[in-house]
Amino acid sequence: MNTTALHSRFEPGDALIVVDVQKDFCPGGALAIDAGDRVVPVLNRLIDEAVRAGVPIIASRCWHPRDHPSFRDHGGQWPVHCLQDSDGARFHPDLALPEQTVVVTKGVRFDHDQNSAFDDTGLADFLRAHGVRRVWVGGLAEDVCVRATVLDARREGFDTVLVAEATRPVTAEGGEHALCEMREAGVVLEEAA
Secondary structure: OOHHHHOOOOOOOEEEEEEOOEHHHOOOOOOOOOOHHHHHHHHHHHHHHHHHHOOOEEEEEEOEOOOOOOEHHHOOOEOOOOEOOOHHHOEOOOOOOOOOOEEEEEOOOOOOOOOOOOOOOOHHHHHHHOOOOEEEEEEEOHHHHHHHHHHHHHHOOOEEEEEEEEEEOOOHHHHHHHHHHHHHOOOEEEOOO
16 A cells, blocks of 8 residues: 555645635636636545645536626626526535535625635635634635735635646636746645546
């Protein structure tokens, strides 16, 4: 048996945040990210490690009302996606979220979009209440909601690790810009999961 396979990167005081791995952001979805579904097996390995280490797992989801301001029809930049209770708003069917996963719902406001899992959700308070000092982040999309979540985690004072293999950008250019911005904010980039 390979004992290194049993080693976990997670330590007490850590949490895993899985950002918006929903059907609409994966191939075939309303706002599909190229190869978005390839993050799922990587995230499943991280989730398995987090479960074994006993650290909190948080999964954010976009949960937009029909007339959401991020939609083009209402002045936003995106097509209609992740409508509340729709099939496209469901987590990817192969994402192995355990029962104890804390689901953070965002994108429900009518006055602004909520790209970050920390934006008016109470997530920072939840993490502090559970003794979390460092967060590991992956999900979709690297240059939109992952970027916003990671930058807010840093603003909230959490050490932050982005698992590069566990995220994909809307555009390659946007991804490169987001990675530079995140590094400048003090985010640690972990290449492989």
